[in-house]
Amino acid sequence: MEADFRLTSELHHDVLVINTSGYVNNEGGEKIAQEFDKHFEKGVKKVIINLEKSKVVNSIGISFLIEIIDKLNEEDGKLIFTNLESAIEKMLTIMGLFNYAGKEATVDSALKTFDIKTG
Amino acid sequence: MDENIKLKMMLPKIPDIELVAIEGMDRMARHMGISEEKISEAHVLVTEAVINAFEHSGQKNPLVQVEFTMTQEKLTIFVRDFGKGFKPEDIEKPDINKKLGSSHKRGWGLKLMESMSDDFKVDSNEKGTKITIIKNLQ
Numbered sequence: 730m731e732a733d734f735r736l737t738s739e740l741h742h743d744v745l746v747i748n749t750s751g752y753v754n755n756e757g758g759e760k761i762a763q764e765f766d767k768h769f770e771k772g773v774k775k776v777i778i779n780l781e782k783s784k785v786v787n788s789i790g791i792s793f794l795i796e797i798i799d800k801l802n803e804e805d806g807k808l809i810f811t812n813l814e815s816a817i818e819k820m821l822t823i824m825g826l827f828n829y830a831g832k833e834a835t836v837d838s839a840l841k842t843f844d845i846k847t848g
Numbered sequence: 849m850d851e852n853i854k855l856k857m858m859l860p861k862i863p864d865i866e867l868v869a870i871e872g873m874d875r876m877a878r879h880m881g882i883s884e885e886k887i888s889e890a891h892v893l894v895t896e897a898v899i900n901a902f903e904h905s906g907q908k909n910p911l912v913q914v915e916f917t918m919t920q921e922k923l924t925i926f927v928r929d930f931g932k933g934f935k936p937e938d939i940e941k942p943d944i945n946k947k948l949g950s951s952h953k954r955g956w957g958l959k960l961m962e963s964m965s966d967d968f969k970v971d972s973n974e975k976g977t978k979i980t981i982i983k984n985l986q
Contacts, residue, residue: 752864784888785870787895788956795944795953802948816888816964823963824956825944 734783738764744775744843746836750782757783758793765797774806777839781812791824798829807831809839853879855916859898861909866898869914873925876918886985889964890923893981897927900957901977905931918985922966925981933972 734757738747745768747761765776776797780786794808801808809831810821821827833839837847855872859865870891877887894914901912907930915926942955962968967982 752867754864785867785891785895787866787899788960789899789954791956792947792953795947799948799953814888815885816892819889819964820892820960823960824942828944829948 734760736760736764738768740768740773741840741845741847743773744777744840744845745773746777746779746840748779748781748836753780753783753786753790755787755789755793757786758790761790762793762796765800769800769804769806774801774804775843776801776806776808777811777833777836777843778808779811779836780814780817783817784814786817786820788820788824791821791826795824795826798826802829807843809833809842811836811839851880852917852919854918857914859912859914861902861912866895869894869898869916873916873918873923876916877923880918880920880985882918882920882923882985886923886983890925890983892964893925893961893983894927896957896960897925897979897981900961901927901929901931901979903957904934904977905929907931920985922985923983925979925983927979927981928976930976933974933977936970936972 734751736747736749738745747764798808811833813832840847853876855876873890873894898912902910910929913928917924939958942959947953961981965981966984969980971978
């Protein structure tokens, strides 16, 4: 079980991709939110959060992601989750996040929904 | 096979201690040949139960008791804190529509445990809170 949380981010045109690894707890959630804020302040409104390497998340970590959705909603932005493990997808569904955020199988398919050509 | 295995532990409040409980449960599950999908769902239940117990125990140096009982058919998760207790009926059910735009975005633990389990019971009084969760494994 990988506890240490890490993230990387990259910009594909105007789309921010945040890739996480490790446990998305309160600290992990906060780090995602801080990374998002850095780019949001510069006008980025399209965001992909790739949870492929995060196999455990908790609801406190997710509460930071709700903050991101909140900020994007106010600016007509959009968040898409990718590479969700089935239990995490179920968790986000129960919390109602997919009423306000998207989900895609991969980062590439999420980029396509933002009209970004890949590969 | 009607094998029944148990694991009991007492967790101190240190960062990410819930992962220790998950590790223990994973080892039991591998021994019993339980599917990854079911165990991933159990991860959510254990994580939420343990962090909820620490958050709401109201103690300075809380301890949380965790017990797993696993057969090939089902997993019973028992989580107990020794805090001041709470009235489950007083806890407002979280709603994403209300959380958006509000400063309080937390409070999802009970809803997740209830929704992702096959049976869920809370027994709380001024001596602490016991949560019993059943997860069918087949």
